[in-house]
Amino acid sequence: MPAKQRGRPRSPRAHEAILRAAAELVVAGGYERLTMEAIAARAGVGKQTVYRRWPSKSAVVAEAALSGHLVPAGREPADTGDVVTDLRDWLRAAAAWLAEPGGAAVIRALAAAASDRDTDSARLYEQFTGPFHAALVARLAAGVAEGRLRAGAELGAVADALVGALLYRALAHTAPMTADDADALVDVLLSGLDTGIPAD
Amino acid sequence: MPAKQRGRPRSPRAHEAILRAAAELVVAGGYERLTMEAIAARAGVGKQTVYRRWPSKSAVVAEAALSGHLVPAGREPADTGDVVTDLRDWLRAAAAWLAEPGGAAVIRALAAAASDRDTDSARLYEQFTGPFHAALVARLAAGVAEGRLRAGAELGAVADALVGALLYRALAHTAPMTADDADALVDVLLSGLDTGIPAD
Amino acid sequence: MPAKQRGRPRSPRAHEAILRAAAELVVAGGYERLTMEAIAARAGVGKQTVYRRWPSKSAVVAEAALSGHLVPAGREPADTGDVVTDLRDWLRAAAAWLAEPGGAAVIRALAAAASDRDTDSARLYEQFTGPFHAALVARLAAGVAEGRLRAGAELGAVADALVGALLYRALAHTAPMTADDADALVDVLLSGLDTGIPAD
Amino acid sequence: MPAKQRGRPRSPRAHEAILRAAAELVVAGGYERLTMEAIAARAGVGKQTVYRRWPSKSAVVAEAALSGHLVPAGREPADTGDVVTDLRDWLRAAAAWLAEPGGAAVIRALAAAASDRDTDSARLYEQFTGPFHAALVARLAAGVAEGRLRAGAELGAVADALVGALLYRALAHTAPMTADDADALVDVLLSGLDTGIPAD
DNA sequence: TGCTAACCGAGACGGTACGTCCTGTCTTCCC
DNA sequence: GGGAAGACAGGACGTACCGTCTCGGTTAGCA
Numbered sequence: 001m002p003a004k005q006r007g008r009p010r011s012p013r014a015h016e017a018i019l020r021a022a023a024e025l026v027v028a029g030g031y032e033r034l035t036m037e038a039i040a041a042r043a044g045v046g047k048q049t050v051y052r053r054w055p056s057k058s059a060v061v062a063e064a065a066l067s068g069h070l071v072p073a074g075r076e077p078a079d080t081g082d083v084v085t086d087l088r089d090w091l092r093a094a095a096a097w098l099a100e101p102g103g104a105a106v107i108r109a110l111a112a113a114a115s116d117r118d119t120d121s122a123r124l125y126e127q128f129t130g131p132f133h134a135a136l137v138a139r140l141a142a143g144v145a146e147g148r149l150r151a152g153a154e155l156g157a158v159a160d161a162l163v164g165a166l167l168y169r170a171l172a173h174t175a176p177m178t179a180d181d182a183d184a185l186v187d188v189l190l191s192g193l194d195t196g197i198p199a200d
Numbered sequence: 201m202p203a204k205q206r207g208r209p210r211s212p213r214a215h216e217a218i219l220r221a222a223a224e225l226v227v228a229g230g231y232e233r234l235t236m237e238a239i240a241a242r243a244g245v246g247k248q249t250v251y252r253r254w255p256s257k258s259a260v261v262a263e264a265a266l267s268g269h270l271v272p273a274g275r276e277p278a279d280t281g282d283v284v285t286d287l288r289d290w291l292r293a294a295a296a297w298l299a300e301p302g303g304a305a306v307i308r309a310l311a312a313a314a315s316d317r318d319t320d321s322a323r324l325y326e327q328f329t330g331p332f333h334a335a336l337v338a339r340l341a342a343g344v345a346e347g348r349l350r351a352g353a354e355l356g357a358v359a360d361a362l363v364g365a366l367l368y369r370a371l372a373h374t375a376p377m378t379a380d381d382a383d384a385l386v387d388v389l390l391s392g393l394d395t396g397i398p399a400d
Numbered sequence: 401m402p403a404k405q406r407g408r409p410r411s412p413r414a415h416e417a418i419l420r421a422a423a424e425l426v427v428a429g430g431y432e433r434l435t436m437e438a439i440a441a442r443a444g445v446g447k448q449t450v451y452r453r454w455p456s457k458s459a460v461v462a463e464a465a466l467s468g469h470l471v472p473a474g475r476e477p478a479d480t481g482d483v484v485t486d487l488r489d490w491l492r493a494a495a496a497w498l499a500e501p502g503g504a505a506v507i508r509a510l511a512a513a514a515s516d517r518d519t520d521s522a523r524l525y526e527q528f529t530g531p532f533h534a535a536l537v538a539r540l541a542a543g544v545a546e547g548r549l550r551a552g553a554e555l556g557a558v559a560d561a562l563v564g565a566l567l568y569r570a571l572a573h574t575a576p577m578t579a580d581d582a583d584a585l586v587d588v589l590l591s592g593l594d595t596g597i598p599a600d
Numbered sequence: 601m602p603a604k605q606r607g608r609p610r611s612p613r614a615h616e617a618i619l620r621a622a623a624e625l626v627v628a629g630g631y632e633r634l635t636m637e638a639i640a641a642r643a644g645v646g647k648q649t650v651y652r653r654w655p656s657k658s659a660v661v662a663e664a665a666l667s668g669h670l671v672p673a674g675r676e677p678a679d680t681g682d683v684v685t686d687l688r689d690w691l692r693a694a695a696a697w698l699a700e701p702g703g704a705a706v707i708r709a710l711a712a713a714a715s716d717r718d719t720d721s722a723r724l725y726e727q728f729t730g731p732f733h734a735a736l737v738a739r740l741a742a743g744v745a746e747g748r749l750r751a752g753a754e755l756g757a758v759a760d761a762l763v764g765a766l767l768y769r770a771l772a773h774t775a776p777m778t779a780d781d782a783d784a785l786v787d788v789l790l791s792g793l794d795t796g797i798p799a800d
Numbered sequence: 801t802g803c804t805a806a807c808c809g810a811g812a813c814g815g816t817a818c819g820t821c822c823t824g825t826c827t828t829c830c831c
Numbered sequence: 832g833g834g835a836a837g838a839c840a841g842g843a844c845g846t847a848c849c850g851t852c853t854c855g856g857t858t859a860g861c862a
Contacts, residue, residue: 004829005828005829006828006829006830006835006836006837007827007828007829007835007836007837007838008826008827008828008836008837008838008839009827009828009837009838010837010838010839011838011839014838014839014840030315031315032315032316035816035817035818036817036818036819037816037817037818038817040840044840045839045840046838046839046840046841046842047818047819047820047840047841047842048819048820048821048838048839048840048841049838049839049840051819051820052838052839055819084394108314108315109315111311111312111314111315111371112311112312112315114308114311114371114372115230115231115232115308115309115311115312115315116230116232117229117230117232117233121308121371121372121373122372122373122374125371125372125373125374126372126374129368129372140393143393147395147397148394148395148397149393149394149395150391150392150393150394150395153384153387153388153391153393154381154384154385154387154388156381156384157365157381157384157385157387157388158388158393160365160368160369160377160381160385161361161362161364161365161385161388161389162361163364163368164361164363164364164365164366164367164368164369165357165360165361165364165365166364167364167367167368167371168329168360168363168364168367168368169360169364171311171314171315171321171325171367172314172321172322172325172326172329174322174325174326177360181354181356181357181360184353184354184356184357185354185357185360185361187353187354187357188353188354188357188358188361188389188392189361189388189389189392189393190392190393190394191350191353191392191394192350192388192389192390192391192392192393192394193340193343193349193350193353193358193389193390193392194284194348194349194350194390194391194392195347195348195349195350197347197348205806205859205860206804206805206806206859206860206861207804207805207806207807207858207859207860208805208806208807208808208857208858208859208860209806209807209858209859210806210807210808211807211808214807214808235847235848235849236848236849236850237847237848237849238848240809244809245808245809246808246809246810246811247809247810247811247849247850247851248807248808248809248810248850248851248852249807249808249809251850251851252807255850256850406832407832407833408831408832408833408834409832409833410833410834411833411834414833414834429717430715430716430717431715432715432716432717433717435821435822435823436822436823436824437821437822437823438822440835444835445834445835446834446835446836446837447823447824447825447835447836447837448824448825448826448833448834448835448836449833449834449835451823451824451825452833452834455824456824457823484794508714508715508721509715511711511712511714511715511771512711512712512715514708514711514771514772515630515631515632515708515709515711515712515715515771516632521771521772522772522774525771525772525774526772526774529768529772540793543793547797548794548797549793549794550791550792550793550794553784553787553788553791553793554781554784554785554787554788556781556784557765557781557784557785557787557788558788558793560765560768560769560777560781560785561761561762561764561765561785561788561789562761563764563768564761564763564764564765564766564767564768564769565757565760565761565764565765566764567764567767567768567771568729568760568763568764568767568768569760569764571711571714571721571725571767572714572721572722572725572726572729574722574725574726577760581754581756581757581760584753584754584756584757585754585757585760585761587753587754587757588753588754588757588758588761588789588792589761589788589789589792589793590792590793590794591750591753591792591794592750592788592789592790592791592792592793592794593740593743593749593750593753593758593789593790593792594684594748594749594750594790594791594792604855605854605855606809606810606811606854606855607809607810607811607812607853607854607855608810608811608812608813608852608853608854609811609812609853609854610811610812610813611812611813614812614813614814635842635843635844636843636844636845637842637843637844638843640814644814645813645814646812646813646814646815646816647814647815647844647845647846648812648813648814648815648845648846648847649812649813649814651845651846652812652813655845
């Protein structure tokens, strides 16, 4: 029995306004330049109203990310029946999003938020990258079922490689991943490197 | 002719003490909790002495990382002649280091430092992960030359996948990469997923 | 016709609890540390219930003082027929009360409350010190009628001097007024300073 | 040996600017409306620079008062040789100052500052009213020496009565003391009330 | 040997943001 | 309609750091 509700209920408007403000500010200025005061001010809300809901900047950002304010949800690979094409298309789309300034800002903000000591960064990554990872594994498994991909491979490792490479290129931002890079990565993962010739 | 050195030379003791202090503090408390004042205090140095050398916190951390205060330098893959074994060993060793608390702390600090708007994060990543990436590509190229790996694959993409997967698992830290995970990843990259059977 | 009472009548229990809480808190912590939230909490009452009755902290304190929660009411000088003794006794008693920690705390709280810009401090002082002042004047007038005190003196000025000296010693609290101080003050006011010898 | 001076010395300009700002703001808005942030802002100074010197609002106000920023120093009674006239003139002048809005504001601010739990209010009153009190006693003693005032009276009590009556009228501010009130008070103190006729 | 420049530790400076506390108002459910 | 509870916008609190500055005091090369 969850302690009967007493007093004025928390305003959903304020809740929403805070997350929206945080998302806008983090895209505009990056995580380091983001301040709780600015979030509250832009949301038209007292600071206490922010702190009543989240204990820290990183928690607000995490919630904004998880609730879809920072990134449009639903980026699972399609299933056209051709797993190779689906994989390629998904990776190209993801790379394109991360090549935009907004996408990169989100990823970098997430990495910074996750570095905060008091953030449940496992949960953050799990909820943010987890769906992609899981959807990738599912699509790959379907590809195996189709007979298009070989059985026995560790599909989780493949998803790690795909998500990890995207993340790495986005964070390092020497140069974001291009469509060609994406295709090359898919090619390697499909064809492998082994020539079958054993070492001497 | 670079303006002959005049006045008191900068103290190498102070230089070293600052980097050591920064490294210790970042491992102990994470990047977010790190402050320039604490670095200076722990190094027994005035703040100006820090700012005279580096313009920002992230620059100090970057230097600490690059100069081997945060991470033991020299982790290139060995060349035993067997590229598969070398790759596996390197990935296992890297995964093991990142599974330690210290290793994870360093990576997370680096990610946070790189998220600083005013950091040359490209340079940071390049200098930090670059050598590994380059060494991997070189070792892979040698493997191709040996005839052990097929020619024509985009080796940079392979290195991206390896480094990225490590990074992803370390940052997400749901569970750090195990030796088995490492082996599975190498296996996939070597053997590929493709059965050679085209889509319907 | 005074708008017939509608709805639930105001709780006298709450009223009383608020004043008692305010009195206790002001004695315990002084006026500056007193907060409306603490008053409401200690009274077991919602803040609105306080604000419904009084518009400000100083008003609550004023009411607490005036209603006898802060100071026992009824300290007028006695009338034994001997105005000198009565005056001395009254002043000694007042000085003794102000020498206690509680008494001093009340006076200091009152002074602070009266300093609030939006307090009707004239009313506060009038209601708090006014009765004493008036009773003193009355007792002095009776002394004049008795023939014990000379006519023609400005009795209000005498009362000002008595009340003012008490207040001053209490607020300054270098040392509260002693019985001897009280006697000396009465002595001066009765005997005067003038020798009757004019200035050169 | 007072610990050799190290680091940048504290700015006398800032010190002075803070006290001036505090004095202006307290006269303008009263003690309750005074904030540390406003003091710092008006002084063109960081808040820390205020807190580095004084621990609280009341301490700043106390210092401003004691250093003559709130009240022009030097209000001792003159010595024309005629103690009665001197006393009357002094009391009239003091009453006139307290009747002005500025004077009243200062006294009320002082009373409020002295009510702060953590203020050394004894020192505040002693240094603020003490000089007047002492000068009054001195002038009265000179009057005794002149033969104009009777010996044997407790001159401290007389000064208490004068200062106290002024303070009381200023704080209560039902009506500030007028010149006539001042004259009446001096008259009573000089002539006394006693008719010499004993009680029945 | 003395001059001058750049360094050194220390710590104050004007600022910004922090996270907490309180104000006076409001909104809910309950009597 | 009053009452207890508690959220609301607002704003001051006192603290912690930022990056800069100003002290007295080294420590070097150059005169």
